[in-house]
Amino acid sequence: MPSFSGKYYYTVDPKGRIIIPAPFREIITSNYSTKLFITNALFEQCLYIYPLDEWNKLQDQIRSKPRSDEAIRLFMRRVIASAVEVEMDKQGRILIPVALREDANINSDVVIAGQVEKIELWNREEWDALFDAAKIDRKSIEQKLTGYGI
Numbered sequence: 035m036p037s038f039s040g041k042y043y044y045t046v047d048p049k050g051r052i053i054i055p056a057p058f059r060e061i062i063t064s065n066y067s068t069k070l071f072i073t074n075a076l077f078e079q080c081l082y083i084y085p086l087d088e089w090n091k092l093q094d095q096i097r098s099k100p101r102s103d104e105a106i107r108l109f110m111r112r113v114i115a116s117a118v119e120v121e122m123d124k125q126g127r128i129l130i131p132v133a134l135r136e137d138a139n140i141n142s143d144v145v146i147a148g149q150v151e152k153i154e155l156w157n158r159e160e161w162d163a164l165f166d167a168a169k170i171d172r173k174s175i176e177q178k179l180t181g182y183g184i
Contacts, residue, residue, distance in 0.1 A: 036061045038148030043158065045143055050135060051127045054083075055146055058153060059126045070128060072155075073117040074137050076109060079160055081130070081138045083153040089117070091151075130155070 042055040054062065062068065066085035073082050084092065096114065099106045116137065120128045130140060143158035163169075 036065060037150040038153050039150070041145055041147040043143065044146055046130065046135070046140060047127075049129065050132065051129050052144060052146065052155065054122055054126045054128060054153075056126070058146070058148065059122070062122065068122040070120050070122060071117050072120055072128070072130060072134055073113050074134065075154070076112050079138050079157070081134055081140065081155040082113075082149075083128070083155060084151070086119075088151045 038058055038061060040055070040057060044052055044055075046052055062070070062085055066087055069086040071084045071086065071089040073084070075082055093114070096106065096110065101107065101110075116134065118131050118134065120131075122128050135141065138155065139157045139160065140155060141157065145154075145156045145158055145161040147154045147156065147161070
């Protein structure tokens with residue numbers, strides 16, 4: 035199964051729509067339906083966009099977990115409860131619901147980033163702040179990635 039990779043800079047149109055980048059549209063139309071799910075990230079101020087099949091896999095994982103677990107309840111309240119189904123139109127656009135745009139501070143300039151089975155949508159300023167060298171513990175991250183064989 036092809037995976038989403040790469041990052042693209044776009045602007046949200048006045049109606050609150052974004053264009054799915056052409057390489058991502060190709061993956062979606064070749065391997066999935068044009069139905070997508072948009073939801074909040076658990077902790078980060080961004081949105082996740084899942085193809086329907088990937089969203090269903092995530093829901094299947096959640097169904098098998100104990101509802102008494104505080105982490106599962108938080109995940110369900112933040113991610114599952116905020117999920118909205120959208121349809122990609124013939125021009126490759128999707129409407130980002132107002133509540134989700136507000137949650138992730140999605141207003142004008144955005145970054146659309148591939149994340150293997152899903153797509154992330156970030157406010158451009160938030161995305162740029164992620165890579166502030168003063169906030170990154172490079173040594174710790176390099177050690178962890180080396181431990182994973184990456």
